Amino acid sequence: MGIGSIIFLLLVGAASWLFARNIMRVRRNILLGKDEVINDRRSERWAVMARVALGQSKMVVRPIAGFLHIIVYAGFVIINIEVLEIIIDGIFGTHRVLSFMGGFYDFLIGSFEWLALGVWLACAIFLVRRNIIKLKRFVMKELDGWPRTDANLILSTEIALMTAFLLMNAADWSLQQRGAEHYTAAGAFPVSSVIASALSNCSIASLILIERICWWFHIIGILAFLNYLPYSKHLHILLAFPNTWYSKLKPKTEIANMERVTGEVMSMLDPSVQPPAPAVPRVVAGYEVADRFGAKDVFDLSWKSLMDAYSCTECGRCTSECPANITGKLLSPRKIMMDTRDRMEEVGKVIDAKGKWEDDGNSLHTRITEEELWACTTCNACTQACPVNIDPVNIIVEMRRYLVMEESKTRPALTSMFNNVENNGAPWAFGPDRRMEWTES
């Protein structure tokens, strides 16, 4: 085994170990949330995952972005088959070890090339949409700073990886043409053979150098990108699958019942019913989470809402369909998801540093204001628009519950509405005795 193989094995091992560690961190952060059992209607869940995540059914609602995204997605999935060969070649120092498949191998390598070119072009168009055309949803305030850099980094990295892949093939093909040792003829190179014409003046030694540099760049790039995922919005490429499996299958406008409250209300309505026993405090990361109504912090949200936050790739389709946002209100469903993730990461970092959570005086409400929460019409345009079935409305309602039931913070007109419902059984100041007045005129 050569020195190259050893370095390669060490790199793959280190990257895999780092990645596993990062994924465990993401998992731990998601599990900061409340337990919620989601395992009903399993066959329907598989179907939703197949349709929405694998089949990209909600992406293509916007045909241009949808089409380009499918190219990048297909490229990502299919070109990674090639990584398998790269890994074997890397370990054993072989050259195109899978070429024994003959014509089928040529077909595979040929299709990878076309896909790589497609990914390259699609990412370039995506960069243009973000930075030159400046589509509204990509230049909104909540993307200032890291989120915008993150998006551009992802697209540039993909372009760099595809460039390396095609240049590697171009050098390889040139070497094959010249009958260089080790580079036995294998594969079909419809795209890189064109690029190769630019390499015609290179010596065999420099061609090998180019091929090797690109090979290492491509594989190191992939390993680095893998470890970039957990720090990036790009994590959606993995979480889109579980997140759609755990989709809300109930009617969109159905709000889940708070069973804790049911027990208390039943005992209020019927004195013979015993009020429920106080909930046993939940200990998360060495921290006793106070039992409260609604969501003050990430601990009070369902783990599914936290997975939602990690699955968000900040595409902004939710926000661009949100009636509140369209009409200039502060609310942006995308920002709700980004804030939830940022807060989760903030809590996670404290746990990483101290081994347990210590209250830092902040919460979800530090990031998400009442003005945002009270602007939502619960119309579910955002949940409809989301390509991976994220549910911002659930977070908004949970946070409203906290404001109203724990802090008595609401809008004055809503206080009147509550009073009317409580006293008159109607949101307006009309008593039950007037319920039949409509029949009289």
Add this chain to the structure above:
Amino acid sequence: MSKPMQIRTMAEYAAGGEIPEVLFWVGCAGSFDDRAKKITKAFVRILNAANVKFAVLGQEESCTGDPARRAGNEFLFQMQALTNVTVLNGYGVKRIVTACPHCFNTLKNEYPALGGTYEVMHHTQFINALMKEGRIKVEGGSFKGKRITFHDPCYLGRGNNEYEAPREVLLKLDAALVELKRSKQNGLCCGAGGAQMFKEAEPGKREVNVERSEEALAAEPAVIAAGCPFCNTMLTDGVKHFNKEGEVKVLDIAELIAQAGEL
């Protein structure tokens, strides 16, 4: 209008030992809002014309709790819901029809968790069924050939996946049905949902109902058809905002059918 409405309460049915075919859940808007009361009466005329044995709860009806739950007051919601479930179950109610998509959503989807399971229909679904069964016949009438556009209520459409019933009913008017730019799954909210109806809008560039009404007016309809009393209010106000109330009417589907059929 011609004949007086025939309305009996659940209590009256029970006293006579009778069971109605369906309970008409009138809702707060339908009971108290002057504009929405007209929708209630139009729907009653349809029910009468189809000889549907229906009951209302009258004084025993109370807010479903929808705005309270959406505004975060789960206690108040559950007080309302549990009280209503007790009344409904006490009368052995099996089927409910309502002209409000918010009542519809709550009764249908949220009451089962609190012990109230009923077959709940939105009035456009109910009217559509009456038409299919031949219990009412409306063809053409005064809206024949007119341009009508339908605004999908979020709580009926996106919320509960019902896009066809209101459209099938509208087709019976022989009108020219024009779709809005944002319709069905992509329909834009009127601005009233999530308890917004009962509060001032948060600060912004414009009101949601103005945005939606502008889009509806761009379709140049004679009538904007609604299926929700709150959407109706929001769109009526929006049409007024553009001073178009003389040319464009905002009417509920029940009103369109009652008028077209001269019921």
